[in-house]
Amino acid sequence: MKVTVLYFADFKDIAGLDKENYDLDKNELIDLINLIFEKYSLFKSLIWDAINQTLKTTISIAINDKLIKKKDILSIKLSDGDKIALLLPFSGG
Amino acid sequence: MNNGIKQIKSGIYNKGEINFDDILQSIKSNPNIKESGAILSFTGIVRNVSNEGKLVKSLKIDAYDNLANKTINEISNEIKKKFGIIDLKIIHLKGDFEISEDLVYVIVASAHREEGFDALREAVEKYKKELSIWKREDYINGSSKWVY
Numbered sequence: 001m002k003v004t005v006l007y008f009a010d011f012k013d014i015a016g017l018d019k020e021n022y023d024l025d026k027n028e029l030i031d032l033i034n035l036i037f038e039k040y041s042l043f044k045s046l047i048w049d050a051i052n053q054t055l056k057t058t059i060s061i062a063i064n065d066k067l068i069k070k071k072d073i074l075s076i077k078l079s080d081g082d083k084i085a086l087l088l089p090f091s092g093g
Numbered sequence: 094m095n096n097g098i099k100q101i102k103s104g105i106y107n108k109g110e111i112n113f114d115d116i117l118q119s120i121k122s123n124p125n126i127k128e129s130g131a132i133l134s135f136t137g138i139v140r141n142v143s144n145e146g147k148l149v150k151s152l153k154i155d156a157y158d159n160l161a162n163k164t165i166n167e168i169s170n171e172i173k174k175k176f177g178i179i180d181l182k183i184i185h186l187k188g189d190f191e192i193s194e195d196l197v198y199v200i201v202a203s204a205h206r207e208e209g210f211d212a213l214r215e216a217v218e219k220y221k222k223e224l225s226i227w228k229r230e231d232y233i234n235g236s237s238k239w240v241y
Contacts, residue, residue, distance in 0.1 A: 009155050009227035009239045058241070062225070065159040085157060089241040092185060092226040093137045093154055093196030 001027060003078055005036065006062075006085040014042050029061065030074040032084065047086055060087040098122045101182060103169055104162045105226075108188035113198055116182050120202050123180045129202040133209045135217050137197035139190045143240070148233040154187040154196060157225035161185065168219045176212040178203040183220055 001024045007015050022035055033055075037044045047059045054074060055061075061068045062085040063078070070076060078084065101111060101119035113136065120132060139152045165183050173181055180202040190196060199216045203209030231237040 006157065008157055008225070009229070012155060013229075013239075062157070062160055065163065067160065085160075087157070087225060088227065088239070090222065090225055091228045091240045092221050092224045093139075093152070093190075093228055 001025075001078070001080045003032060003080070003082045003084055005032070006083060008085065009088050010046055011040075011043060011086065011088075014040055024078065027078050028074065029076045029078060029084070032078060033074070033086075036086075043086075046088065058089045061085070062087060101184070103165045103181070103183045105156045105158045105165075105185050105187055108186045108190065108194075111184060111186070113195065116184055116198055116200055120180050120182060120200055123202065125179050126202060128204055129179045131201075131203050131206045131209045133201045133203070133206070133213045135197075135199040135213055136195055139192050139194050139196060141192045143230050143232070147230070149192065149230050150233045151192070151231045152190045152196070153229040153231065154185075154190065155227045155229070156185065156187045158187075160225040164223050164225065165220070168216060168223065172212050172216050172219075175215075176203070176208045178208060178212045181212065181216060183216060185220065185224060185226055187226070 002021055004019055004021050006019045007017055012018055022032060024031055047056055049056045061073055064083050098118050099115055101116050141149050143149055169181050178201055182200045184198045186196055201209045201213045227239055229237055229239045
């Protein structure tokens with residue numbers, strides 16, 4: 001299954017890209033996040049709550065341009081062609 | 094185009110793509126503008142010092158355009174309905190900015206100033222919190238930081 005991850009702000013600077021395709025064997029969001037962490041270890045310190053083993057509460061997820069508001073977000077099922085964004089807290093001008 | 098006036102939609106634009114006067118003229122071309130007694134505006138510009146007191150050299154704005162544009166429409170619809178105003182434009186620019194350059198415009202047309210001021214204030218507070226936009230401060234000392 002192929003998905004696209006959109007990078008903004010710090011993520012864009014770290015990856016040097018504004019988006020990237022990932023091939024997933026499993027279809028949960030956590031599987032994608034683990035793949036991203038393998039590739040970019042710096043992402044982990046930005047978004048991962050190591051004590052509670054989950055995303056930091058300040059991080060939002062968007063799938064296909066829609067904010068996902070769900071408690072067990074890490075187990076959300078992704079579909080082929082999905083466009084996923086990990087969003088740091090907003091800071092408009 | 095309407096009588097030669099560029100119609101401006103609220104949303105995310107690249108720096109240089111749009112200016113304050115374009116937005117004002119677009120609002121004044123609204124067919125209901127005759128019911129307005131006031132046009133109020135907020136312009137966010139680049140300050141030379143960060144909230145932590147560091148001297149800022151320049152600013153970069155990044156945006157998730159599709160999501161931010163959806164949110165801008167939701168904010169606009171909600172505020173128009175709540176305050177009964179005639180028009181509202183929220184325009185956020187993205188790109189690289191120098192000190193004192195314009196970053197954001199919020200312009201309200203209303204029948205009376207009271208609801209106009211209230212709508213303007215609420216629109217500004219909402220865009221600051223809810224738009225998927227990020228700001229990187231580049232400091233005089235050579236360091237830089239995305240602000241969260």
